[in-house]
Amino acid sequence: MSTIVDRLRNSGIQPTPQRIAVAEFVLNTAAHPTADEVWTHVRARCPTISRATVYNTLNLFAEKGLLKPQPLREGVVVFDPHVKPHHHFIDEDTGKVIDVPWEALRVRGEKSLEGFEVREYQVVMRGKRRK
């Protein structure tokens, strides 16, 4: 089992207290938080951390491949620690973004698109959660 500190070191990131605090939250959530939501959560444990540090840290994590920024909602970027291919469902009532496993859907035809070299793709669904 690799600790958060190990994961940062393995990605070439110096594990400062601020970065560890951000990582502990954002790498272990499925909530697809925005940068400001990360800031709010992390301040509970690390009250002196600034917005700038949170933004810089999230961008650093994204550069190093620990996070994938997803432009799924209008006007904000959400951060997803689930970096392997998968799909997304967006709840129209709450705006919540929910992961859908890669194997849950099958897409055909993307390899035979003339003129396009598809490097990655995902299905983005919108609708309502059934209770």
Add this chain to the structure above:
Amino acid sequence: MSTIVDRLRNSGIQPTPQRIAVAEFVLNTAAHPTADEVWTHVRARCPTISRATVYNTLNLFAEKGLLKPQPLREGVVVFDPHVKPHHHFIDEDTGKVIDVPWEALRVRGEKSLEGFEVREYQVVMRGKRRK
């Protein structure tokens, strides 16, 4: 053949000169422009139009179903006059958004997702255009 003015009237929109100018550009382009790109283009024909009017007009068109705002790029909304279901390809070099016909891809499994009522979906692809 329905003119732009007819299309606006049919959607319950008063066809002012500014709205016609915006409509002539944005309803006839496949370029997926941002609001500011629309403003730049429209000012060539209608130099006194303000940013606010362009933003208000685009939002009005979207409300009336003439345009669909798409959160496909980070930090901006792009407007798509192609309102029927289709997919999108995003060129990683240029950032350009390109429509992919609905029939070009086949998706299976979205109806049998437990707990999700999928109202709409699209495949979002990223990669490079082949020359």
Add this chain to the structure above:
DNA sequence: GTTCGTGCAAACGGTTTGCAACAAT
């Protein structure tokens, strides 16, 4: 004359940047 649309400028929310202080090597 009331309603609706426009233009301007200010405000706003999310994000980035410049910089000085600080920590680690």
Add this chain to the structure above:
DNA sequence: ATTGTTGCAAACCGTTTGCACGAAC
């Protein structure tokens, strides 16, 4: 000493809003 990291404030960019003027019914 050098390099990297933080916090603060200011700047920035895309977008919305308040308001007064003007046009249309």
